[in-house]
Every structure is written in structure tokens, then in C-alpha cells.
Amino acid sequence: MLVEMTANHVPVLAGELIDVLDPQAGETAIDCTFGAGGHARLVAERLGPGGTLIAIDRDPVAEERFAELAAELPCDTRFLRASFAEGLAQLREEGERADMVYLDLGMSSMQVDTAERGFSYAWDAPLDMRMDPDQELDARAVVNEWDERQLARVLRELGEERYSAQIARAIVRERAKHPIESTHELVEIVSAAIPAPSRFGGGHPAKRSFQAIRIAVNDELAELDAALPLAWEGLRKDGRFAGISFHSLEDRRVKRFLAELATGCVCPPDLPVCVCGHVPEAELLGRGIVPTPGEIEANPRAKSARLRAARKLAEDN
Numbered sequence: 051m052l053v054e055m056t057a058n059h060v061p062v063l064a065g066e067l068i069d070v071l072d073p074q075a076g077e078t079a080i081d082c083t084f085g086a087g088g089h090a091r092l093v094a095e096r097l098g099p100g101g102t103l104i105a106i107d108r109d110p111v112a113e114e115r116f117a118e119l120a121a122e123l124p125c126d127t128r129f130l131r132a133s134f135a136e137g138l139a140q141l142r143e144e145g146e147r148a149d150m151v152y153l154d155l156g157m158s159s160m161q162v163d164t165a166e167r168g169f170s171y172a173w174d175a176p177l178d179m180r181m182d183p184d185q186e187l188d189a190r191a192v193v194n195e196w197d198e199r200q201l202a203r204v205l206r207e208l209g210e211e212r213y214s215a216q217i218a219r220a221i222v223r224e225r226a227k228h229p230i231e232s233t234h235e236l237v238e239i240v241s242a243a244i245p246a247p248s249r250f251g252g253g254h255p256a257k258r259s260f261q262a263i264r265i266a267v268n269d270e271l272a273e274l275d276a277a278l279p280l281a282w283e284g285l286r287k288d289g290r291f292a293g294i295s296f297h298s299l300e301d302r303r304v305k306r307f308l309a310e311l312a313t314g315c316v317c318p319p320d321l322p323v324c325v326c327g328h329v330p331e332a333e334l335l336g337r338g339i340v341p342t343p344g345e346i347e348a349n350p351r352a353k354s355a356r357l358r359a360a361r362k363l364a365e366d367n
Contacts (some may be wrong), residue, residue, distance in 0.1 A: 061088025076100035107139035138280035209262030
């Protein structure tokens with residue numbers, strides 16, 4: 051059964067995404083993280099009857115949402131239920147080339163607003179956090195089965211949590227008494243492990259821990275690392291790439307990837323001619339576009355978003 055979409059769902063940086071992608075009639079677009087379909091609808095309306103929208107998402111609820119949306123869109127449509135790295139690899143094997151590829155990373159509003167999926171620290175729900183409910187690993191397994199050192203590393207590296215060691219120690223201590231089953235149990239453990247003066251200095255005290263566990267459950271950073279080159283290879287000459295990130299771990303990867311593509315000659319400046327032969331493969335389209343104050347006021351979830359984009363300068367060899 052399709053989870054009812056929240057009435058106030060608004061795609062983040064939507065106008066800015068359309069500006070950098072500049073969809074034209076008859077083009078092909080790949081939406082790597084379809085989610086609730088907000089960006090896809092805006093892109094598809096500009097592709098028109100001769101265009102094609104290919105959507106990728108591993109969440110079966112997104113597939114249901116796509117089936118409903120596709121009937122309303124003017125262009126040809128296709129959905130791949132897969133992680134975006136797997137979906138892009140499949141399209142490469144098929145020889146598919148696109149005029150634009152874009153990613154809206156992290157959780158979709160559809161996921162975070164569905165309490166029973168356990169993504170949010172705001173509601174009590176079973177520990178889950180799986181974007182693909184068919185996969186075996188879930189948040190309950192991470193919290194109850196991973197050893198203290200592994201937990202501390204995940205919280206530190208994926209959540210940038212200052213008190214990772216203390217939180218990991220508290221989790222291990224509490225789970226020795228009984229398994230940790232719910233989001234509220236985890237929130238209470240995390241909050242108690244953080245010194246009182248620091249609990250609300252950077253937002254909700256469990257925010258970073260929930261982010262870290264979610265990323266670990268869904269292997270999100272490895273997925274992104276695998277997907278970026280596939281997305282770029284799948285573009286035609288003059289094709290546009292865009293990625294919307296919601297935390298620094300994602301944004302640094304997208305920024306570094308595009309910066310390397312946009313790098314030209316690396317010879318010492320005193321050489322009269324270039325001998326390295328390095329030419330830029332990409333033209334950056336803006337440098338870290340952020341939401342306007344008005345968008346943040348209307349949609350607080352947009353606050354941490356950052357859009358990076360580039361145009362492909364030449365066909366792959």
C-alpha cells in the first residue's frame with residue numbers, strides 16, 4: 051500500500067536545479083534518487099512528449115509513487131528499482147546516454163515522515179532505517195550486534211559525533227541488559243551519554259548518531275563513490291550533472307569529484323607551454339549553491355542543502 055505523501059512536500063533547491071540542468075524538449079534525464087518525485091516532475095514537464103525520464107530508487111514505496119506520477123507526465127518514463135550505483139551500471143551496460151543526470155542525496159521526505167520505518171528520532175518506532183526493506187542489515191542489527199569499537203568509528207566518521215566513544219560505550223552497556231529495539235530507546239541512550247551542556251548546542255542530541263547509523267545501514271557513501279563516475283560516463287557531450295547534498299560527507303565527495311574533472315593544466319606556471327596534456331573535462335556550473343533564506347524559512351529541512359553541478363565538455367574516448 052502506498053504511504054500517503056505529506057501535503058507539504060517541497061523538493062529542495064528545485065528552481066536552482068532546473069536552472070543548472072536546463073532541461074530541453076526531447077532530451078533524456080536520469081533521476082538517480084527519485085524519492086517522492088518532486089524534482090522529477092519539474093524536469094519531465096520540460097522534456098515534453100519527445101523526452102525520456104529514467105528514475106532510479108531502491109525504495110519500493112518510491113516505485114509505487116513513480117507509477118502514479120508517470121501517468122501524469124508528458125514524456126516517456128522508465129523506473130529501475132535499484133540503488134543508484136546499480137541502476138547507473140545497468141544503464142551503462144545497455145548503452146544508455148543521457149543529457150542530464152542528477153542526485154538528491156540522503157533520505158527522502160517520504161522516508162523520514164513514515165514513522166514506522168525508523169529513520170527519525172522524532173517518533174517512537176522499531177529500529178530499521180533501511181531504504182530497501184528487502185535488505186538484511188537494519189539499524190537494530192547495527193546497534194545490537196556491532197562491537198563497541200566499530201560503533202564508535204561509525205558514529206565518529208559517519209556522524210562526525212564528538213562523543214562517539216561515550217555513546218558507543220553506553221549502547222553496549224544498555225544492550226547487555228536487553229536488546230535495544232526502538233528509536234526512542236536509542237534516543238534516550240544517546241542523549242544520556244552526551245554531557246548536558248552539549249546536548250542541544252547543535253540541534254537534537256541524537257541527530258548525528260541517527261545520521262551515522264542510517265548511512266552505515268544503507269552504505270550510502272560507498273554508493274555515492276561508485277555512482278559518481280558512472281553518472282559522468284553516462285552523459286553525452288554538453289550533458290549536465292547535478293548533485294544535492296545534505297551533509298559535509300556527501301558534499302565533499304561531490305565537490306572533489308567535480309573539481310578534479312574541471313582541472314586543466316597542472317604544469318608549473320613558469321613553463322612556457324603545457325607539457326602535462328591535462329585538459330578539463332567539465333565546466334563547473336556555480337560553486338556550491340545553497341537555499342535562499344526564504345526557502346529555508348518555508349522548508350527548514352533545506353537548511354543544510356548544497357547543490358553542485360557541471361557540464362560535460364567532451365565525449366568519453
